[in-house]
Amino acid sequence: MISKLDLYKVFCIVAESGSFSKAAKALYMTQPAVSQAIMQLERELDTRLFNRTPKGVSLTNEGKLLFEYVHSAIHLIDVGEEKILEFKNxxxxxxxxxxxDTISRYFLLPYLEAFHNRYPNIKFKIVNGTTSELCSILKSGEVDIAICNFPIDDPAFEKLPCLDVQDIFVCGEKYKHTLPQPLAFQQLAKLPLIFLEPRSNSRKYVEDFILSKGLKISPEFELGSHDLLLEFARINLGIACVTKEFSLDYLNKGAVHEIQLLEEIPKRSIGICFLKSVPLSTAATKFVETIQLRDQGAGR
Structure with a gap:
């Protein structure tokens, strides 16, 4: 059975063409089918919409009034469908x-650049926060995806590891020449330590590992920025716990020096999180694919 929307579409084409036969060609329908559709609409509205003449059809006054609204409505539907297609494309x-901030600077930027070059009309909204903060706003729907420090123990999230990272301790020139190496964690815990703030997931990961060795740390400095960790270590304010992959500029230039440990801290991951219960938008899906494809190409 033909739907009401289809009836109105037939009505618009007949009104625009002024002919059942021309409308039939435009709609890929038979002329009797077009005529039946118009008669059905007129019956349902209990109103004559067209004047029939041997030369074609013309709108009645009631038909003209209806056409103004129906034409606008169908146009809006067409625009809506086009917008949906634009979103999909x-x-x-x-x-x-x-x-x-740190993951954004040292990990995310190349992927943002690649995605923007491919899809320049997609706008980005970047929300900064710690891993715990990002998990909260992800659940609230403020962001589509979050790129966080793993591990994250929450069954509500789909978690895709992207990059393995190594936590290390670094120092400036003063400590480089005075510290015996390699160091045991018992020796390390007695030094002036520089850590990220306690809310940081990476800080918690290292702290929990050291605690598993029966040692509790009491940092001399607790900072909110990875770059500040490196700067504080560079000017000899203590021994900083940093992410090796995000400290290569400082390490390669000799601004800070890695302290060798008797036992390495196990590697952890940085990855993408999103809610299992909410389907990703097309843009978010393509962005995740961009990261995964580049990572595969880079052999990560």
């Missing part, structure tokens, strides 16, 4: 990403 849209 990523010619418009917005991608909301939750990420910390």
């Amino acid at each position: 990523l010619t418009i849209g917005e991608l909301k990403i939750g990420v910390g």
Whole structure:
């Protein structure tokens, strides 16, 4: 059975063409089918919509009034369908990403650049925060995906590891020449330590590992920035716990020096999180694919 919307579409084409036969060709229908559709609509509205003449059809006054509204409505539907198609083809849209400053700078930027070059009309909204903060705003729907420090123990999230990272301790010139190496954790715990703030997931990971050795740490400095960790270590304010992969500039230039440990801290991951219960938008799906494909190409 033909739907009411289809009836109105037939009505518009007949009104625009002024002919049942021309409308039939435009709609790929038979002329009797078009005529039946118009008669059905007129019956349902209990109103004559067209004047029939041997030369064609013309709208009645009631038909003219209806046409103004129906034509506008169908146009809006067409625009809506076009917008949906644009979203699917990523010619418009917005991608909301939750990420910390350090991961944004040292991991995310190349992927943002690659995605923007491919889909320049997609707007980015970047929300900064710690891993715990990002998990909260991800659940609230403020962001589509979050790029966080793993591990994250929450069954509500789909978690895709992207990059393995190594936590290390670094020092400046003063400590480089005075510390015996390699160091045991018992020796390390007695030194002036520089850590990220307690809310940091990476800080908690290292702290929990050292605690598993029966040692509790009491940092001399607790900072909110990975770059500050490196700067404090560089000017000899203590021994900083940093992410090796994000400290290569300092290490390669000799601004700080890695302290060798008797036992390495196990590697952890940085990865993408999103809610299992909420389907990803097309933009978010393509962005995740961009990261995964580049990682595979880089052999990560």
